[in-house]
Amino acid sequence: MKIKLLLIIAFLTIGSVFSQTIQSPSEYLGYEIGSRFTRHHKVVDYFKYVTKTLSNVKLEKYGETNEHRPLYVSYISSQENIDNLEKIRKNNLSQTGIISGNANNKKAIVWLSYNVHGNEASSTEAAMLTLYELVTKKKDWLKNTVVILDPCINPDGRDRYVNWYNQVKSTPYNINQDAKEHDEPWPGGRPNHYLFDLNRDWAWVTQVESAQRINIYNKWMPHIHVDFHEQGINSPYYFAPAAEPFHEIITDWQRDFQTQIGKNHAKYFDKEGWLYFTKESFDLLYPSYGDTYPTYMGAIGMTYEQAGHGRAGLGINTDEGEVLTLKDRANHHLTTGLSTVEISSNNAEKLNSEFKKFFNNSSLNYKSYVLKNENEDKTNRLKALLDTHEIKYENAKGGSVKGYIYNTQKEGKMNISSKDIVIHTNQPKGKMVKALFEPKAKLVDSLTYDITAWSLPYAHGFKAIASKTKVGSSASKNSKSNSNSIDKSAYAYISKWNSLKDATFLGALLQANITPRFSEKPFSIEGNSYERGTLIILRNDNNESSFDEKLIKIANKHQRKLNAVATGFVSSGVDFGSYSVKPINKQKIAVLSGKGTSSLSFGEIWHFFETQLQYPITNVNSDSFGYFDYSKYDVIIIPNGYYGSVLTKSTLEKLKKWTRSGGTLIAIGGALNSFADSKEFALKKKKTNSLSENANLTPFAERERKDVANLITGSVFKSKVDTTHPLGFGYNKEYFSLKLSGSSFEYLKKGNNVAYFEKDTKNVSGYAGSKAIKKVPESLLYGEEKLGRGSVIYMVDNPLFRSFWENGKLFVANSVFLLNSNKLK
Structure with missing residues (x-):
């Protein structure tokens, strides 16, 4: 017994001494x-x-x-x-x-x-x-x-x-x-x-x-x-x-x-x-x-x-x-x-x-979410996100499903096929599935710290249905990879345009000094039909001996399917020599950063080009923006921000002159305020008489809650898209946008209203204040004002917000590559 006691004392003594040998952070670093x-x-x-x-x-x-x-x-x-x-x-x-x-x-x-x-x-x-x-x-x-x-x-x-x-x-x-x-x-x-x-x-x-x-x-x-x-x-x-x-x-x-x-x-x-x-x-x-x-x-x-x-x-x-x-x-x-x-x-x-x-998810209302697989790139992108979170998904067995239809915001039926993906809630992370996929988050208080809508079917651009009964499904199959081969007899190679991966592929072609074209009109050739925006890579535009090898290598790297055709004579639509089949030049892009710029918005653009499009940009400092040589650039992007001391009258005049010469100016979010209600530009803020009040008689304790009536805190709205305009190429006629503020702008009277909110527009998901929501109907989302040979692109909502609203990113690529890219040279 005495030996055991001595051992215990020795052990405690050693432990005490040992703990004292550990230096505190201050002792180790040499300062408190x-x-x-x-x-x-x-x-x-x-x-x-x-x-x-x-x-x-x-x-x-x-x-x-x-x-x-x-x-x-x-x-x-x-x-x-x-x-x-x-x-x-x-x-x-x-x-x-x-x-x-x-x-x-x-x-x-x-x-x-x-x-x-x-x-x-x-x-x-x-x-x-x-x-x-x-x-x-x-x-x-x-x-x-x-x-x-x-x-x-x-x-x-x-x-x-x-x-x-x-x-x-x-x-x-x-x-x-x-x-x-x-x-x-x-x-x-x-x-x-x-x-x-x-x-x-x-x-x-x-x-x-x-x-x-x-x-x-x-x-x-x-x-x-x-x-x-x-x-x-x-x-x-x-x-x-x-x-x-x-x-x-x-x-x-x-x-x-x-x-x-x-x-x-x-x-x-x-x-x-x-x-x-x-x-x-x-x-x-x-x-x-x-x-x-x-x-x-x-x-x-x-x-x-x-x-x-x-x-x-x-x-x-x-x-x-x-x-x-x-x-x-x-x-x-x-x-x-x-x-x-x-x-x-x-x-x-x-x-x-x-x-x-x-992790018992039996009480969840929706048992399955089904997303239509109409675009393999979008589906693979969503699968990659689910894999990151270790959320399971399967393929539907086909048939008809009853439930809440996201596009109509009504109960109804949707026909599904074995290609469509199903995410069930009876899995370990079923509650996270509900949070990410539910059509609307239940909101018990309008005073929130952040956005109130984020549903992935809207963010990723899927037609989807939420079902209260479990939908039949089977193990998901991996999509087949595309592998192209050289065809020296090809008059041209053709590649689709409806996803961000297509834009990344285009960027890679341009950096390899391969000149592609795009068609402004749909066409058919050799038994296949193609939509507006389709890329056409002509041998005649790329006369170097290694053209085929370079093109095929880039296409295979980016998993883009190329269709080789032996002629430029189409079955329907416009031939490849038409004015409507326009070349795309290697665009030189400047992005404004620094004072006045939202660092988050600038970062979203920087990250988008460097890591997703993988296309070079030049970050320019707002302090010198009024003095540097705009003529070196084809595209200038102004992120969300507040530019009272940056976009001065003289700077705006200089920008307008540069745009007239063929440049593309892209303004995002708060940057639009510098162009709105100006004699120099067509953009006008939208106003409603109901927002004008005389004396503020609201009790002090109620003001915060009353003020939210003027706010939109990350709410989803459905817009109409003009898919015949290059800015809308690759999109369907409906686009769900994440609106982040109560700012609204009138339809452009001089220009193209490419994406806009119609007369009966209401929010689909998330909080929108009773006063702010009145300004949304009949207002602009994305538009183009033509100035001379160039364009000003107005993006009222930020399509790159936090880089998670995936379905908006192609609008940015369209703005950069499909507008005026053949005119400035």
Whole structure:
């Protein structure tokens, strides 16, 4: 007995000494946390150091950013749990039905995500403190808990912010709000390399960081997920429970446990006298956040918001006269992070049992969603997204289906075939299927933090039906790849035009110095019929000896089917020598960036051209926009933004002159305000008499709710498309647009109204204020104003918004390549 006691004492002594040998972040880095910002590589170094020193911490690299910074998660638990980590992971997954196995996990799995917005930088400092506290003072919590800690989701944005701040800060730091160190320049550190908001990208996975994170998230499916953020410098700390509206698939348990977590945090904040608030501002509806996406995957998903953001720096004087320091901010995040682990550990058994219940999807109203496979490229694109989320799909067995028809917004029947795809809700991720595919999200409150409509059939351009009975289906078959062969006798090669992949193929041809043409009219030749926009690659336009080899190689790479024809004499329509068969030149494109420009909108355009079209653009600075030589470019794109000091009268006159010479000017979203109601341009804002009010007699407490009547917060509207105009080539006569604001513009009296809202237009899905919606009928969506040999393209709604509204992207490609591309040379 005495020997056992001595061994126990020795073990505890060694453990105590061992824990003391672990350096704190401040000791390891050589400065106190909060006294400076830590660059990302040093954060990684600290996590590597702890992992190398302690065997109960595991570090896994799960990806890399566009700027080649590594992405890591750290697993922190007891030694026994770390030794059985893979078994715990599989046991947890088996509770969801994703894999078979022992569905009796007893460990709580808590995932803490830091710094998704790069200039909300205190949370990564807190991540290092949290790691240290867990492996030293809070080890008891780890006996039944696995903590997965991602110290920095957005390293590119973080280092952009930190590097800027270190360059401009005073020594000592200046707390005056007017100081330069509190005035972050465009584009700021919030977004990633391509200036995307990664906290809006969880469901759409358009960015490399998101795709790599979702891959490892799916392997774990945690019970708790916390997304650490910062807000304005004068705000108290925000934590759960969230605000209304909650999506209807969120369970009573998920809502209740958020409240329990909030009360646990409050206990610690009350002790310190720290201010906080709950149940306001941050709702749980839009499915692509770091709190909602995990929630729809069965977790308790939460946002924690600390005052600070990019303005705060190392310290700032708030409007209340208090100094908010980085040290304070990091400690607040440390407190809520540890409190989350504590309450999760105390409720590990309940977390697991309720998590398992979440994956019973028998109560869901719609049992199947069927999407018509009328465009193989669109179908493959959607399948790729579903594969990313590990959502299963099958092929329909054919026949007729009753249900809600998306195109008509009515109950009815749809004939389906074995090529059409079916997504059932009786699968592990059935609730996420409902969230992504449901025609309309149930909205219990019009005051929301983000867009209120996102249904994938509308976003991807599918005819679809939602059925309350399960639709017969069988295992999905992979589509066959296209492989073309050389035909030296071909007069021309023909390729379709109705998807973004066709535009990417076109871009590749142009960069290889192959000149294609497109037909403005439908035609038939050698037994096949072709629609407007069809690409025609003539041997006569491409006289080099390696023409066939280059063309076939590019077509096979991009999986484009080419039809070789022996003549240019068509069966119907126009012959290939017609004026209506126009050459497409290699377009030189400039995109406005910098002051006045929405960094997010610019980033969407930049990302679209570089990663999707894979076609070069030149980013030009708005500060020099009035002075540079426009004649070097064929296309100029002005992103969403506010350009009062950029698009001056003289600059607009210069742009108009350049357009008349044959240029294509594309204005998106808020940029249209610089052209509207001007004598120089045809665009006019749409007004309604009902919006004019005299005195504002609304009680102060009701003003916020009344103001939303003038807003449209991401609502879907059906538009009419002129498919005979090059801007509308590749589209059907109906297009569902995501409207993001209450701004509306009249039909063009001088120009082409290519996509527009008709007289009886109503919103299909999402919130639209009672006053704003009155301006939508008989208004413009996409139009062309002809000026001389060139065009101004007005895009009222942003077709590249967050890069997830896939069906709008071909409008941009059409604007760039099919309008005026043969006239400027």
